[in-house]
Amino acid sequence: MFNKENDFENALIALLATKGWEKDVLNYPDEEALIANWQKHLDKTNCHIDKLDVPLIRSEMSQILEQVQILKTPYALNEFINGKTVAIKRENEQSRHFGKEISLDIFDREEISAGKSRYQIARQPRFSPRSDLYPKQRGDLMLLINGMPMFHIELKRSGVPISQATNQIERYHKAGAFSGIFSLVQIFVAMSPEECRYFANSSKLNPAFYFRWADFNNQYINDWDKIATHFLSIPMAHQFIGDYTIADSKDGQLKVLRSYQYYAVNKIADTVAKTDWTAGNQRGGYIWHTTGSGKTMSSFKSAQLISRRKDADKVVFLLDRIELGEQSLEEYQNFADSEKDVQATENTAILLAKLKSSADSDRLIVTSIQKMSNIQAEEGINEADIAKISAKRLVFIIDEAHRTTFGDMLLTIKKTFTNAIFFGFTGTPIESENAKKNATTATIFGDELHRYSIADGIRDENVLGFHLFHISTFKDSDLRRAVALQEAKAKSESEVFADEAKKKVYNRLMNDVPMAGDNDSKGKYQKGIEDYIPKEQYQTDEHINAVIDDMLDNWVRLSQGKKYHAIFATSSIPEAVNYYCLIKARNSGLKLTALFDPNILNDEKGSDKEAWIAEILADYNAQFDTNFGYATYAKFKTDLTWRLSHKETYKNIKADEQLDLLIVVDQMLTGFDSKWVNTLYLDKLLDYANLIQAFSRTNRLCDKTDKPFGLIRYYRKPHTMKRNIERAVKLYSGDRPRGLFVDNLDCFIHKMNDAFAEIADIFKCAGQADFAKNPDDITACGKFIKLFNQLNDHLQSARLLGFGWDKLSYDVKQEDDSVITATLNFDQATYDKLLARYKDLYEEGSGGGGSDAVPFDLRSHINEIETDKIDQDYMNGRFEKWLKAIGGVEEITALEELHHSFATLSKEDQKFAEQFLHDVQSGDVQLNPDMTLSDYITDYKQKSVNDQVQQIIEGLGLNGDLLQMMMARKYTPENIDLGKLTELKNSVDKEKAKVYFGEARMIFLSKKIDEFLRKVLVGWGKI
Secondary structure, three states: OOOOHHHHHHHHHHHHOOOOOOOOOEEOOOHHHHHHHHHHHHHHHOOOOOOOOOOOOHHHHHHHHHHHHHHOOHHHHHHHHOOOEEEEEOOOOOOOOOOOEEEEEOOOOOOOOOOOOOEEEEEOOEEOOOOOOOOOEEOOEEEEEOOEEEEEEEEOOOOOOHHHHHHHHHHHHHOOOOOHHHHHOOEEEEEEOOEEEEEEOOOOOOHHHOEOOEOOOOOEOOOHHHHHHHOOOOOHHHHHHHOOEEEEOOOOEEEEOOHHHHHHHHHHHHHHHOOOOOOOOOOOEEEEEOOOOOHHHHHHHHHHHHHHOOOOOEEEEEEOOHHHHHHHHHHHHHHOOOHHHEEOOOOHHHHHHHHHOOOHHHOEEEEEHHHHHOOOHHHOOOHHHHHHHHOOOEEEEEOOHHHHOOOHHHHHHHHHOOOOEEEEEEOOOOOHHHOEOOEOHHHHHOOEEEEEOHHHHHHOOOOOOEEEEEOOOOOHHHHHHHHHHHHHOOOOHHHHOOOHHHHHHHHHHHHOOOOOOEEOOOOOEEOOHHHHOOHHHHHOHHHHHHHHHHHHHOHHHHOOOOOOEEEEEEOOHHHHHHHHHHHHHOOOOOOEEEEOOOOOOOOOOHHHHHHHHHHHHHHHHHHHOOOOOHHHHHHHHHHHHHHHHOOHHHOOOOHHHOOOEEEEOOOOOOOOOOOOEEEEEEEOOOOHHHHHHHHHHHOOOOOOOOOOOEEEEEOOOHHHHHHHHHHHHHHHOOOOOOOOEOOOHHHHHHHHHHHHHHHHHHHHHOOOOOOOOOOOOHHHHHHHHHHHHHHHHHHHHHHHOOOEOOEOEEEEEOOOOOEEEEEOOOOHHHHHHHHHHHHHHHHHHOOOOOOOOOOOOOOHHHHOOOOOHHHHHHHHHHHHHHHHHOOOOOHHHHHHHHHHHHHHOOHHHHHHHHHHHHHHHHOOOOOOOOOOHHHHHHHHHHHHHHHHHHHHHHHHOOOHHHHHHHHHOOOOOOOOOHHHHHHHHHOOOHHHHHHHHOOOOHHHHHHHHHHHHHHHHHOOOOO
């Protein structure tokens, strides 16, 4: 517990000094002091007759800083740092190299704690402001490696939310503090004694990528001393800069590994490093990391680390589909230091050549499992070539190992290269419960090396949870009766009860057999009612129309106004085509297509399939103005994939170009990722890996306000599917399913009620039971903000599940078909009052100057929510009632009602409303029957602004037209037009300004004019 930030800072410095960092601290250094420190380090480590025969001079340091300035972005500077050296032209006339270019060592990822590596702490470094008019700012701590600031740490004392530390980093970032030598910072760390976040320095900071550090078992490490020991110590900090950051050329952003990625990468690299390549039958292992956890980045970093350490001669990425191979090759090349570091293999001949090559540039190879399996002696490959390749230390890394590894091709590769080591990455490993050909992922690869289950991913908000809803197209009782009669071989109950044998069968199925089958205590499968149901039952018009009705009736709500897309998985190609035709015939307005295996077999159904594909392609071409045919079916698949994921040519997709619904059988249910898919409809049975993979198409992060979870709606044999879901969840959550599935609507309503009850208590204790004003106590306001954030999150989820303000009570069907009634204890008018109070605090807490006066977790998207017109109509109605009651016996009651309606107004609007009412009561205003109270409030507010603006114009003698034009632009602090601002400042009458600000000293007067006009233009404070 640290009640003072300074005490926390001192304790952290003292601990770091025992973890590899120097005890002598650089206190309060400005940029020049850090440059001089860097120069001193370079002089020492490069002191050599062929490099620095005499020390650097300041102009030579300027050459280095110019290179830093030109590179500018954290992405480019990561490549600069990890480039090991920097070139300069000697300007020191005393050097024998005067006028010549030399190369200086700056950082070596391999030289950890060695003679050339130095680790320093800078306390409260002073940032250089953009100009003298800006306030000077100081950070808390910076960690310097070889004189370069690599980590920036912001600290907060105990009890202060960690968001305050991240917010402070964001403010420094926006203000341009991380420029010059400070632009070398690679990783930000926000830390309180009880919590920590770390994230890469990027051109645009994104809270979605603020990570928590965890241990090997994915348990969070929160305590500051453990963070310092596990994360910020040497050699870890050095390794993070050299090995665990990634400069991704795809988006030009610097990225940093999450803790689970770090553990997986190291486990693989260490396994390879310890391998005895002469032992024979050496084993690799597999990484169980859930879908959406960044397996491609982890697999690349593993290979890169192995390659850099030269612990293997070749690292081969094996992929099982052409499109995945192309996608992964591009990703790997984006991650690499150079695109040439990762080699493609256009055909088997090129693959063979690269496998034989001894060049470092051919060390990392991406190929398909199909091409790799062709490298075998019986395929005409020279046996000498096979022997040459087999003699190398080969490492194979297989992404999506649940898919690629259980066929003959992998067995061929293993047989050909008997000494190779194989590693697999999968989110859904094959276990004994769902073994294929009696093989599991462990029997193929070896032991599990690291696990990060879907439950871990949901907890860390790397992926979303799921909301499951089964739709019973038939009543359980009807199905049970039909099965009982069928198995009793009877047409009616009267026939059943006339025969003892039939009666016994009938009663057992009616009373004792569960709806879903399962294994008994001896492991023997016992059938359930749904096991007796023939597949034809789900091909009836009754079932099919019930499925389509459910999809179309809920489409607008579930797709959030067609913002998101859906996948519908069916049991067979004929069923997919039937659904396609029926939905199309409904004229629903949905843009849909179907995708399935296009291969035409020479059987009686071949011509049907040809006709189906032709119809689907013709419809797609008509919908989207494309020109695909059977010969370009692969391109058709690529096009619809891009549409669903808003990629490539559809990055800025328009509404009329969007694909609403894709109908499939098996395709796209694994390996396809799109954050724009939020719903999966299932009219088929899935289990284990296939089930989790299919569900995971819906759980990529997007806009949390309208995609808080993935939606799964299933129709066929719902009890069997529920059993399958429970089995899969138990297996793939590591038997920790907490958070995997979100609650039903009734639970969200209860949670909203609980949050509201606590909020109501806070306001009641503050004497504001009507929510008209916020409590005066800052801690009470902080608690209100926290609870309202929770309430609003629950509200967003409830809306997606069918909640609307027009109805406060709901009958919610549960998984066991029971119904729970849930009623919300407050209405929209009350919610809008709370929203108005939230906005009041947001306005108070978002002013300039970097103040931490309001340490709340305020969310901008909540501040932007519009209050409903119904509140204004209610208030205007109370106003009309009061006007009619003036002078009568009901005047006081009507006035009280009117005052209560003010609670939905902002604090500022309440002030103008009261002013207007006083003017009415004193007779100082002439009422216009065509104006509402809202109109009067707007008029008063505008008049107040106009009066204040006129006072500024007259008080400073500036260009009034220019000021008003700039105010109309509604600038933010980041996008002020600096040219027009300069013009506005130049128009100020300096003599009037001296009187206005009470300041005669010109340097301070100029600063006050600049700060004041910026506040006016962005609405900071009161004008």
